[in-house]
Amino acid sequence: MKMKSGMIAQTFQRFGEDKEExxxxxxxxxxxxxxxxxxxxxxxxxxxxxxxxxxxxxxxxxxxxxxxxxxxxxxxxxxxxxxxxxxxxxxxxxxxxxxxxxxxxxxxxxxxxxxxxxxxxxxxxxxxxxxxxxxxxxxxxxxxxxxxxxxxxxxxxxxxxxxxxxxxxxxxxxxxxxxxxxxxxxxxxxxxxxxxxxxxxxxxATVFAVRKQQPNASSKKKQLAQDSKGGxxxxxxxxxxxxxxxxxxxxxxxxxxxxxxxxxxxxxxxxxxxxxxxxxxxxxxxxxxxxxxxxxxxxxxxxxxxxxxxxxxxxxxxxxxxxxxxxxxxxxxxxxxxxxxxxxxxxxxxxxxxxxxxxxxxxxxxxxxxxxxxxxxxxxxxxxxxxxxxxxxxxxxxxxxxxxxxxxxxxxxxxxxxxxxxxxxxTLKTRGHDLQEGQLDLMDPASLAVLTGTLTHPDKGQVLYALKILQEVDGFDLMPHMEGLLLQHPAQEVRVEALRYMERVRPAGQEETLLAQMQQEGYGLVQAGAVLALSAYAKEEYLDEITARLTAEDMDVKSAAIAGLIKYYGIEGMFRAVGTLKQLMESAHEDERTKMAILFGQIGIREFYKPLIPLLRDDSAHVRKYAVQSAALLGVTELVPHIVPLLAHNETREPAVEALAAYEEKVILPLLAPYFEMDAILLYLPKVFERIGGQAAFDVLVERYPASGFELRDKLLEAMARMRKGISYMDAKQIEMHIHLELDLYWKFTAYQRDMGAAEGYSEVTEAIEQSRLAMIKRIFQLLGFMYDASTISAVYVNWSEGQARQQANAAEVIDQLASGNLRMELAKLMAAPRIIAPSPTVAGAGGAGAGASREQSLPNLAWLYDQGDEWLCQVIQFAAARHGERIALGKASGAGSGDSGDAASAAQVDETWLSDQMERIEMLKKVSLFEGLTGRELAAFALRMEQLDYPQGSTVFQQGDPGDALYIICSGRTAVYQGSEKVNERVAGETFGQTAILTHRLRTATVVAEEELVLLRLDSAAFYDVMFDRTGIALEMMRLLSRRLRSKLARTAAEPASQAEQEVAAAMESAEAEATNAHLMQSETILRRVLILQKIDLFARLSQEDVIKLAQVVEEVEYAPGESVCRVDDYGDTLYGIIEGSIRIHKGSETFATLGEGEYFGEMAVIDSGLRSADCTAIGRTVVLQLHRDQVFALCFQNIEVLRSMMQVLAERLRGML
CATH class of the missing domain: 1.20.1250.20 (MFS general substrate transporter like domains)
Structure with a gap:
């Protein structure tokens, strides 16, 4: 009878929820x-x-x-x-x-x-x-x-x-x-x-609307091309x-x-x-x-x-x-x-x-x-x-x-x-086109001609890129380009790279040339490169000349002399250099120890690794960073225990990952396994395995999945997804077991959320459970991506979670067709379940004495949830329990009066005073517009990095013209804002200032003075970006927020009637000839030209050489005539554009927002946030752009946090004054 009544209640509940339907x-x-x-x-x-x-x-x-x-x-x-x-x-x-x-x-x-x-x-x-x-x-x-x-x-x-x-x-x-x-x-x-x-x-009435396709002038040619493909x-x-x-x-x-x-x-x-x-x-x-x-x-x-x-x-x-x-x-x-x-x-x-x-x-x-x-x-x-x-x-x-x-x-x-x-x-919104594979044939005569021609280019970035590529071409001799060209280049960086080449190949008869480079005063890096290159010849007649550089004032020259003597002159050289080396290693000056950290990599003698250990433990993050880079070059296994702890620090994490990944897979994997038990670096180990990238590394991550906490699972899946391309075998049964594990947790969390949702005073816990449930869904689809085509599953997830009704239904149908057996049934159940979890009717209806029963019922729920080990959820539960006079200890919830487990509770929980302060900070951050849309879990990471500052009345927080490097939240007191001597504004408790500065590092535009005793919370810009380095999902969410604000700003701008000149241009466009586009041939010359062009665009400047070549293979090159529209307001946006030649006007109607030139890019809002274009983009003159689709941006650019940082700063600059 209970089952029947439950089914009837469930049926009525479903009809109640979907009464209209x-x-x-x-x-x-x-x-x-x-x-x-x-x-x-x-x-x-x-x-x-x-x-x-x-x-x-x-x-x-x-x-x-x-x-x-x-x-x-x-x-x-x-x-x-x-x-x-x-x-x-x-x-x-x-x-x-x-x-x-x-x-x-x-x-x-x-x-x-x-x-x-x-x-x-x-x-x-x-x-x-x-x-x-x-x-x-x-x-x-x-x-x-x-x-x-x-x-x-x-x-x-x-x-x-x-x-x-x-x-x-x-x-x-x-x-x-x-x-x-x-x-x-x-x-x-x-x-x-x-x-x-x-x-x-x-x-x-809109569901019956007659749909008429009316392509605008800018998309008519594309529409005709699409129609020609079939009806x-x-x-x-x-x-x-x-x-x-x-x-x-x-x-x-x-x-x-x-x-x-x-x-x-x-x-x-x-x-x-x-x-x-x-x-x-x-x-x-x-x-x-x-x-x-x-x-x-x-x-x-x-x-x-x-x-x-x-x-x-x-x-x-x-x-x-x-x-x-x-x-x-x-x-x-x-x-x-x-x-x-x-x-x-x-x-x-x-x-x-x-x-x-x-x-x-x-x-x-x-x-x-x-x-x-x-x-x-x-x-x-x-x-x-x-x-x-x-x-x-x-x-x-x-x-x-x-x-x-x-x-x-x-x-x-x-x-x-x-x-x-x-x-x-x-029917699903996919992320553009699949990345195409292609090879860059550097031995192709056309490629070599383009590269050698680039050596004469005035832009140092392009010259350096060509020089690095040519050094990798077997049998190619760069010496004919040295004298009168590379060694005389106005950019010091180009000359240094040329000298490194000479050090490696030791061309005959170039000693005098190198001596001349050593004599060039005012060019320390060039002198240092020349010292190393000359040392490579190991000739006795130059030993004294090199030794004399040990006393040089320039640290680059001095460290190059030490490296050259130790690396190329054997015992004699080491004897001459060791005194200076020891002196510099023990120096109190950070820059001198930094040079020594770099030195060990330049020396490159594996047996000479022990002096590097103290530098890996140095108090200076700068020194540690360069020390770990040198450790990567040496590749000595004895250094692994000293490198791994550096994963815990943002300043040294990336070089530490690279250093560990440089070891052979069979050597490093057994050494890394024990560190999965070290909490401090646990979350960063998957990145190391990702960089290693082999089958064995992938299998280790798959094996670790069930025993991992929620946050680590996210990191594991992120790493596994990027490793997938090079993996030959995946255990589908094991992946399916992980999916069922997540599904089982999902339904349990759903049941607990339903119960907790009706319990008074537990809204934070309910919100945290909801966030965990959404994360589980995402992990389920990520795991499905290893069983089926990853791009298909990605499209399914995006459309099911963000799409309209038809796209959601079609996404569910795709899974229905792909999956089979019990997995198919469970996924169908998941995708058909309501998104919003209604409180349990039994608990929701409790009142009076029933409310006490509800409270008692919540205790085992709290204990089970607490036992799941999710740090944020545990903190929220502890906070909610403390507020109700309860404590959580060793997986048990107890009343405040029970004293038998008090010690265990203290050991298992964080300090309640600290926790209360942390929750208050999170509530303050929720009111800051910059962080709008972020969850409590994400805000907790920022709250941890905030610093409390006290200012007496009349003191200055910062002055106009100071570097803008922090965000401030007023906890208590009042501030006055001055421009010059004029008071222009004031801020009171709960308000903020410095939101733009934390993103852009611009100079302060006003002076802020404490008018009362003032308590501030300060979030430093470096800490802000550190958090995003650890959690790129936060960076993406904040970029979406900035993008949406910019869209909103543009949407509020009334479109003015087009001028007569614009109308004439529009009329001319109607009769213009078809745009001349590149055939997108995968020829080496074409790819190489794109590689060199992409170097001009700031957005791609931090990509690796391999990634830039991949990017060049997939971008589309398009030419636009003067006055021709690249994209219009309300066009669906899934493409980012980089300007190769010409310029683009960003406008809405006759109001111009920006004019972009060569090397700049636009369309990043549509790529980040999807949706419709928020402005018109029109070619001013003949303009050539590279078009990059959304999937390509995510696959190649958003894996690099520096690119995320660059794009956030661009958005913040455009929004300056709105925050």
Missing amino acids: YSKVLFLVLYLFAITSASTIGRTAADALFLSHFGASQLSFMYVPQSAALILVGFLFQRISPRFRMDQLLYVLIPALSSLVLLSRLGVGMDFKWVYPVIYVGYDVFNFLMVVCFWQFATSVLDQRKVKRTIGLVGSGGLIGSIVSGFGLKAVAPLVGTSNLIFFYAGMQLIALVAVIQLTRRSD MFHHVPHLKYVAIMSAALVITLTLIDYQFKVILKSTLENDALAGFMGSFYGYSGLLALFVQLFIAGKLLTRFGVMTAILVFPIALFTGSLGVLLMPVLAMVVIVKGSDKVLGDTINSSVNQLIMFPVPPEWRNQAKSFLDGIVRNGAKGIAAISLIALSQLLTTPQFSYVILALLTVCIFAAIKVKGAYLQALLS
């Missing part, structure tokens, strides 16, 4: 009931009247005009219906059809012979129009996220209509006569009109197989219908025939209702659309085989009955579901094509075939033809799956 479903049920009843009544009346006045021989000839009429009406409907709103079309169509039906009754009453063939054909046309309109209307009205759950209920209206009208016909036909059934036919159509009116009132079959890839399947089924069912009616004609007529058909429709309707309510839904949910699509044709195949073997009346009735029992239930639902993924602008056309042309055309073919075959075959022998057609149908149904999945994916 289910009210629509009920009226759709009434609508389908009415038109199905009308169809049954009209079809029965037309059949009975025709068969009573004409013989069986004339029956076969009726299929031809029937099919021709249906094809003609279907074709006209397909052409005309898209021009009108479906609701308005029904307001006209239904009364018109009802009037024609009543008019036909007059013809029957006058016993005109021609009326009976006309209504035999006409009623079928009317029924066809009513059904087609219903499903097009229903797809607009229904919420596509819930359609799998509701379509069964909607479909039951048709079954109930068949049952009621069927049994009603048997009772009513003898009483009123077959002719008067026509009045009932018209009446049911009018009932359908009432349902349409009610549904229209309950639906947003309806291109946009609905599974349509051709559905058409084949539908045609085969229609012809089959027509032949079965002929068999059925011929046999009936030989036994029954007039009212007896109408009564039998009524009983047939009634009983088959009852069976169909049973299938719809108890089988169809489970079949679709458990096995999916692609399995259900095979049920009907296989059933018909089996029945027709039975007719062939046993040609008796009962067998024909069973086969015909399967049309009602399976065709009108499972097959009907499948036919609607497979069209839901299709975009609305193509869906109606496709459905009209199938219903009006394919199915009716197939009826015509069947009719013509009947005329011929009825003369050649006996009734049972038709089964041979039927079996052949069903074989074709089953084959087409199998082929639908792949194309259907393609259609689903095409």
Whole structure:
């Protein structure tokens, strides 16, 4: 009984949550009931009247005009219906059809012979129009996220209509006569009109809006290119197989219908025939209702659309085989009955579901094509075939033809799956194009010509890049380019790189050249490079010259002399250098110790590693950073225990990762395994394994997953995703086990959230649980990305979590097609579950004494949640429990008065005073607009890094012109803001200042003075970016926030009318020639040219050489004419643009926001935030841009936190004054 009452309560809860949706479903049920009843009544009346006045021989000839009429009406409907709103079309169509039906009754009453063939054909046309309109209307009205759950209920209206009208016909036909059934036919159509009116009132008018594609001038060429790729079959890839399947089924069912009616004609007529058909429709309707309510839904949910699509044709195949073997009346009735029992239930639902993924602008056309042309055309073919075959075959022998057609149908149904999945994916918002692989052939003559030509370029960045690449080309001699070019280059960095090349290759006869470089005063780096290069020759005559540099004032020259003597002059050199080396290592000056840290890498002698250890432990982060870089060059395993702790510090984390990843995989992995137990560096180990990148490293991360905490799991998945490309084997069963682990946790957290949501005073805990649940969902999809195509799963997750109703429904359907077995069932359950968790009715309804019971019930919930080990959740639970006089200790929740576990509680928990202060800081941060949208969990990381400062009255916090490097929140007191001597503003408790400065490091524009005793919380800019270095998700969320603010600012700007000059440009654009675009050939010269251009763009300056080459392979190069629009307001944005040549005006109407030139970029807001463009971007003159799609930006740029930082600063600069 408890189970039943629980199910009833759950059912009522679901109806309560979706009251609006289910009210629509009920009226759709009434609508389908009415038109199905009308169809049954009209079809029965037309059949009975025709068969009573004409013989069986004339029956076969009726299929031809029937099919021709249906094809003609279907074709006209397909052409005309898209021009009108479906609701308005029904307001006209239904009364018109009802009037024609009543008019036909007059013809029957006058016993005109021609009326009976006309209504035999006409009623079928009317029924066809009513059904087609219903499903097009229903797809607009229904919420596509819930359609799998509701379509069964909607479909039951048709079954109930068949049952009621069927049994009603048997009772009513003898009483009123077959002719008067026509009045009932018209009446049911009018009932359908009432349902349409009610549904229209309950639906947003926009769902019926006629979608007209009106591309703007800037996108017309692109639109034409897309249209040229294909029409309806291109946009609905599974349509051709559905058409084949539908045609085969229609012809089959027509032949079965002929068999059925011929046999009936030989036994029954007039009212007896109408009564039998009524009983047939009634009983088959009852069976169909049973299938719809108890089988169809489970079949679709458990096995999916692609399995259900095979049920009907296989059933018909089996029945027709039975007719062939046993040609008796009962067998024909069973086969015909399967049309009602399976065709009108499972097959009907499948036919609607497979069209839901299709975009609305193509869906109606496709459905009209199938219903009006394919199915009716197939009826015509069947009719013509009947005329011929009825003369050649006996009734049972038709089964041979039927079996052949069903074989074709089953084959087409199998082929639908792949194309259907393609259609689903095409409706999802994907992240642009897949990264293409290509190779940069540096031995290609054209590439070498471009590179050597670049050596003469005035831009040092391009010269350095070309120089580094040429050094990697086997057999290429750079010496002809040294004298008079590289060694004389105005940029010191270029000359230093050239000297490094000379040190490595030691070209003969260049000693005097190097001596000359050593003498160049004022160029310390050049002198140092020359000392090392000359030392590489190891000639005795230069030993004293090099030794003399040990006393040089320039530290670069001095350290180069030490390195050269130790590295190239053996014992003698070490003897001369060791005194200076020891002195510098023990120096109190940071810069001198830094040079020594660099020195060990320059020396490169593995045995000479021990002096590096103290530098790896140096108090200066700067020294440690360069020491670990030198350790990476040495590659000595004894240094690993000294490198690993450096992962805990932001300043040394990146070089430490690189240093550990430089070891051989088989050597370093066993050494790293024990560090998974070290909390301080635990979260940063996955990054090391990612950089190692081999199969063994990947397997270690997979193995560590179940035993890891929530935050570490996120890091593991992030690393595994980036390693995936180089992995040859993944254990799908193990990955699936991890998914089930997350799913099990998800449902437990959901249950606890439902209980906690109603408990008074636990809102923070509920919020933390919600954040954990969302993180679990993300991890589930990340894990799925290792079992299936990662880009597909990524698109599914984005559309399911962020998309509109249709995209969410299609995302769920993709998973339904990809997954199988128990995993498929669990994922379907997850994706169908409500996003918002309502409080438990039992707990929510508790009051008075019940409230105490609710509090007691919350205690085990707190204890279990606390035991999960999530640091933030534990802190929130402890805070909430302390507020209610409870304590959490060793997984137990106890009242404040219990003293037996107090010591354990103290050991297990953080200081309550500190925790209370931390929570207050988080609440303050929530009110800061800069952090809007961040969760409490994310804000906690910033709160930890905040510093409390006290200022006496009259003291200065900072002065105008000081470097802006921090954000301040006023805890208590009041400040005055001065510009010069004028007071321009004041700030009080709870307010902030310095939001822009923390992002941009600009100079302060005002002076802030304490007018009262002042308590501030200060968040330093370095700490701010440190947090984002650790959690790139926070950086992305803040970038989205800044992007949305900029969009909002632009949206508030009223678009002014375009000037006359702009209108003339727009007119000229209409007649401009097609834009000249690069063919995007993967030729080495083209790639290399792009590589060199990308170096100009600040955004990509911090990418590695490998990543820049990948980027060059995938970007698209596009040229725009003067005045041509690159993108317009409200265009969908998924592309970032970098300017190669020319300039771009960013504007809205006639108001210009910015003018961007060569090396600058735009469109980052659309890439970060997706959505519509917030401004117009127009080429001022001839402009060439590189186009980079959203997936490429995320794959290559957002893995580099420096790029994130760069983009955030660009956004902040544009928003300056808004924060």
